[in-house]
Amino acid sequence: MGGPDGMQGRVAVQGLVKRFGPVNAVDHVSLEVSSGEFLALLGPSGSGKTTILMAIAGFEYPDEGRILIGGEEVTWAPPNRRNLGMVFQRYTLFPHMSVLENIAFPLKMRGVGRAEREERARAALATVRLGQMGGRKPAQLSGGQQQRVAIARAIVYRPRVLLMDEPLSALDKNLREEMQIEIKHLQREIGITVIFVTHDQTEALTMADRVAVLDHGRLQQLGAPRELYEAPETVFVAGFVGETNFCEGRLARPAARGEAVMVALDGGGTMPAIAAQALPAGGRIKVALRPERLRVLPADGEGGTARVTEAIYAGNATTLMLEGQGGQRLRARVPAGAGLHEPRPGEAVRLSWQPADARAFPA
Amino acid sequence: MALNAAAYAVTVFLLLPTLIIAPMSVGPERLLSFPPKGFSLRWYAAYFEDRDWLRATLFSAEAGLISAVCATVIGTMLALALVRGRLPGKGLIELLVIGPVIVPHIALAVAMFLVFEQLRLTGTLLGFAMAHTVLALPFVVFTLLAALYRFDVELERAALSCGAGPLRAFRHVTLPLIAPGLVSAALFAFIISFDEAVVSFFISDLDRKTLPRKMFEDIDFNISPTLAAVATMLTALTILALLLGFGLKRGLERRARAAGTAAEAGP
Numbered sequence: 001m002g003g004p005d006g007m008q009g010r011v012a013v014q015g016l017v018k019r020f021g022p023v024n025a026v027d028h029v030s031l032e033v034s035s036g037e038f039l040a041l042l043g044p045s046g047s048g049k050t051t052i053l054m055a056i057a058g059f060e061y062p063d064e065g066r067i068l069i070g071g072e073e074v075t076w077a078p079p080n081r082r083n084l085g086m087v088f089q090r091y092t093l094f095p096h097m098s099v100l101e102n103i104a105f106p107l108k109m110r111g112v113g114r115a116e117r118e119e120r121a122r123a124a125l126a127t128v129r130l131g132q133m134g135g136r137k138p139a140q141l142s143g144g145q146q147q148r149v150a151i152a153r154a155i156v157y158r159p160r161v162l163l164m165d166e167p168l169s170a171l172d173k174n175l176r177e178e179m180q181i182e183i184k185h186l187q188r189e190i191g192i193t194v195i196f197v198t199h200d201q202t203e204a205l206t207m208a209d210r211v212a213v214l215d216h217g218r219l220q221q222l223g224a225p226r227e228l229y230e231a232p233e234t235v236f237v238a239g240f241v242g243e244t245n246f247c248e249g250r251l252a253r254p255a256a257r258g259e260a261v262m263v264a265l266d267g268g269g270t271m272p273a274i275a276a277q278a279l280p281a282g283g284r285i286k287v288a289l290r291p292e293r294l295r296v297l298p299a300d301g302e303g304g305t306a307r308v309t310e311a312i313y314a315g316n317a318t319t320l321m322l323e324g325q326g327g328q329r330l331r332a333r334v335p336a337g338a339g340l341h342e343p344r345p346g347e348a349v350r351l352s353w354q355p356a357d358a359r360a361f362p363a
Numbered sequence: 364m365a366l367n368a369a370a371y372a373v374t375v376f377l378l379l380p381t382l383i384i385a386p387m388s389v390g391p392e393r394l395l396s397f398p399p400k401g402f403s404l405r406w407y408a409a410y411f412e413d414r415d416w417l418r419a420t421l422f423s424a425e426a427g428l429i430s431a432v433c434a435t436v437i438g439t440m441l442a443l444a445l446v447r448g449r450l451p452g453k454g455l456i457e458l459l460v461i462g463p464v465i466v467p468h469i470a471l472a473v474a475m476f477l478v479f480e481q482l483r484l485t486g487t488l489l490g491f492a493m494a495h496t497v498l499a500l501p502f503v504v505f506t507l508l509a510a511l512y513r514f515d516v517e518l519e520r521a522a523l524s525c526g527a528g529p530l531r532a533f534r535h536v537t538l539p540l541i542a543p544g545l546v547s548a549a550l551f552a553f554i555i556s557f558d559e560a561v562v563s564f565f566i567s568d569l570d571r572k573t574l575p576r577k578m579f580e581d582i583d584f585n586i587s588p589t590l591a592a593v594a595t596m597l598t599a600l601t602i603l604a605l606l607l608g609f610g611l612k613r614g615l616e617r618r619a620r621a622a623g624t625a626a627e628a629g630p
């Protein structure tokens with residue numbers, strides 16, 4: 001593979017389109033992953049995550065667009081010529097081979113001699129902390145162990161890019177979190193580019209350097225976890241990543257992206273916000289506001305703007321269910337121990353927020 | 364319970380003639396009789412001393428081996444194409460494969476006879492191999508379809524992602540996992556050819572004939588207990604092969620289940 005060393009792990013997807021009959025499984029998706037980066041593909045079921053990964057891996061050929069790995073076009077190359085590591089959702093160890101034989105298999109396919117094969121397979125097995133298990137058959141391992149072996153098999157030939165399709169979704173919660181950390185460490189240690197499919201947003205936010213959010217085959221946003229959470233660019237991202245209040249209303253005049261606006265809420269009242277996208281005049285607007293960015297203040301006798309309907313205590317924070325004057329339902333989160341006002345159910349309160357935290361989208 | 368008893372009764376009734384032939388084959392007399400008046404293996408010896416019987420057996424074995432190999436190879440490729448391929452007209456191909464099972468053997472036999480006559484294929488090993496391959500093909504395809512449907516395609520993808528080309532993925536991953544099905548299909552094909560009487564009857568000639576055809580002739584010309592001895596050995600061979608095939612199938616299922624638990628096993 002050509003290119004200087006720092007480029008070999010680069011992956012570029014350009015204008016990718018894949019149709020299955022009338023369904024646009026992937027709809028003009030472009031993204032670039034730099035060498036050694038951890039990219040998560042995040043989206044609900046059926047959003048096209050697997051299809052994108054399969055196009056990169058070579059198991060699906062696109063209807064339009066190109067795939068480049070290490071600067072070299074591989075759009076039509078067969079999977080076995082792409083030198084990628086791949087870990088599947090289901091455990092796909094070869095049941096008739098021992099664990100060690102499984103890991104040595106890619107080396108055998110590359111013509112590596114028996115002694116070196118064994119040595120490198122053992123080293124890879126040690127990397128995933130299963131040193132003693134080499135002689136077992138896959139059926140004799142637990143799910144987590146099998147997935148570790150699958151990872152060892154995918155990195156033993158030192159590919160520059162590792163593709164993973166929901167590799168942890170079959171594991172229980174504790175093991176999943178443990179494996180998330182382990183995979184992250186491994187990735188840093190060997191400096192491999194990882195493209196990781198998941199529909200679990202926590203997994204995506206905690207593991208990835210950048211996250212690509214997909215919906216209906218379209219790329220909604222590509223950015224660092226913090227950008228996605230704090231500055232979602234579409235209504236979908238605002239609603240899909242993290243918890244959000246949506247308030248609906250209208251805008252009197254058009255606004256450019258990033259401009260401060262006053263939204264006339266449906267139930268009466270106005271709401272200061274900033275335009276997350278260019279907004280047309282008179283169009284319907286949805287304003288997204290995170291529960292923890294909503295400040296709940298005592299009414300101070302001057303008449304509250306909302307009423308508390310429920311208070312749910314959860315130790316580190318209390319979630320308040322609120323009803324606005326216009327009947328809007330909102331949630332607010334009050335962290336514990338910060339000396340903040342914690343109103344009781346039925347109490348009238350005043351709400352406040354930084355306009356920059358309220359992001360207005362065309363509905 | 365009653366149903367079970369009835370099923371056993373029917374089975375025994377159907378098997379009875381086959382079971383009677385075995386004691387008849389060890390009777391010492393020159394004429395077939397039941398129950399046998401004594402015990403002797405002279406008719407078995409007679410079989411092994413008769414060059415005609417041995418030639419017919421050898422010919423049957425050759426035809427059986429060749430058609431088993433051909434039917435297994437062609438059938439495997441067909442089954443793979445049907446399961447994996449995106450070929451148009453799959454339904455038609457399936458229908459063609461099932462054909463020999465549905466069409467009456469006698470019709471098939473006449474048709475083959477007419478064609479083989481023209482091509483001078485009657486009484487040739489090639490002719491028998493071809494005819495029997497066609498007859499065995501549906502059974503091979505069905506056995507392999509079952510094995511392939513049970514096989515997890517994702518394993519092949521995993522092999523490709525490991526850098527194996529399609530052929531090597533097949534050889535190192537698919538083949539070992541469907542091997543029991545393959546062997547049992549081959550055994551089945553061999554037995555179908557070895558036992559086949561109707562088509563063989565038509566496409567044999569005077570000095571190139573299969574064992575079943577030779578048995579037919581013996582019934583016509585000289586009913587001797589040798590015939591009973593041959594029939595007994597043929598039955599034993601068939602049962603043995605079927606048991607072997609069944610055992611291998613069980614092995615396949617156990618393997619598939621092992622792979623299945625591997626996929627399901629929790630942490």
Ligand SMILES: Nc1ncnc2c1ncn2[C@@H]1O[C@H](COP(=O)(O)OP(=O)(O)OP(=O)(O)O)[C@@H](O)[C@H]1O
Nearest residue numbers: 020023025043044045046047048049050051052199
């Ligand atoms: N082989 C196929 N044939 C027909 N439609 C397909 C095929 N593969 C995927 N699709 C369709 O393409 C769309 C995207 O599927 P894809 O598997 O990429 O989604 P996903 O994001 O991976 O979802 P999940 O989280 O459920 O795995 C879906 O509507 C799906 O039904």
Ligand SMILES: [Mg+2]
Nearest residue numbers: 049050051165
């Ligand atoms: Mg998927």
